[in-house]
Amino acid sequence: MQDLGPYLKQHPFLAGMTDSQIELLVGCASNVKFNIGDYVSREGQPAKRFFFVRHGRLALELMTHDRGPMVIETLTEGDVLGWSWLFPPHVWHFDVKAVELTRAIAMDGECLRNKCEEDHELGYEIMKRFSHVMVNRLSATRLQLLDIYGKRK
């Protein structure tokens, strides 16, 4: 039976990883599907998994008292969802909802953390890649905060 290795290898987040590293990741991976309206995570719940999005669209939402749930970002094919699994206390910071039928590879956070502890080379690769994603998202968030399309007062 074919494992998830070829799908992991195709994901841009993992581009350039060695076959043996992909093999290690496969042991923590599972195939998942979310229908429209399904919640992938809820704010405050334990962040046991993260996801490589293969297809579809996920919305990161924050509940506000006056405006209801605000979508602050969407993730789509080629994106990675979730870094709360990496850092204690391992809880989700947002609600994440599927706004389109979404297929993804779910990664067991604890399983991967253990593998990263055992194999620091793998751990460094994973940390480098997540740092890159975080820097890009921070930079994008700063632009969003500037409200550049708003009227200047």
Add this chain to the structure above:
Amino acid sequence: MANASELMQPEAMSNEMLPRLYTVNKIYKDTHDTFTMELVPSDGGPAMSFQPGQFNMLYVFGVGEVPISISGDPDRAIPLVHTLREVGSVTSALRQLRAGDTVGVRGPYGTAWPVTEATGQDLVLLAGGIGLAPLRPVLYSILFRRRKYGQVVLLFGTRSPGDILYKKELQKWRSRFDLDIHITVDRAIRPWRGNVGVVTSLIPRASFDPMHTTAMICGPEIMMRFSIMELVKRGVPEDHIWVSMERNMKCGCGFCGHCQCGPLFVCKDGPVFVYPRVKELMNKYEI
């Protein structure tokens, strides 16, 4: 080409400074703070011929003049179309006009997007907010000659779903197989199911061949700077990137110097520039 002393002759100046009268044919709201005006020559004379990216000085008599990019179809110059955002006294006065009212129009002025030079290339149009208006003539022009280009991608970022310009037209264009349109908003509430995030986040996902791409960017300067970084990261050569600069223009034809930006007059040398020509200027706090 006329030299500076010829241009400064009173006769040349007066011709350039003389507005032609246009009648408002239609005026309609696009979003809560933007509107589109369709103008026709009051004298029934010939249409103004323009190239995508050029602008006109619109004059509300007794109030003042503003530079506004032409947002209509260059192959169908009547009516003359401008999309504006209500930001100051002149644009507010323009918003108050009704069909049948008269405005003064000087132009067209400035440089154009490299629509002809980009023949055979993939095209990436990046628009932020009202920056879609000066790029719309490029889209009309490309679609009229669609076979001459490779992939055509429009990446459009705006504030919220309610701020999306030209909604119906975008919807129509999205149904075409030869045009790849991605829209993103900075923030949204339900039921919006499209992209949320900055426009630069669309660049890595868009399908184009970086080495054979011409990119045209129009929007707030900070959005253009970050977009350029992403395009260069993807491998688009800097001299294939074009930007439309915005500065405080008054005369529109290089006489007054209000829009001077280092050695360039944005009204005359621009507003459309190839990026390397303005690279240093875009990163300076003050000139």
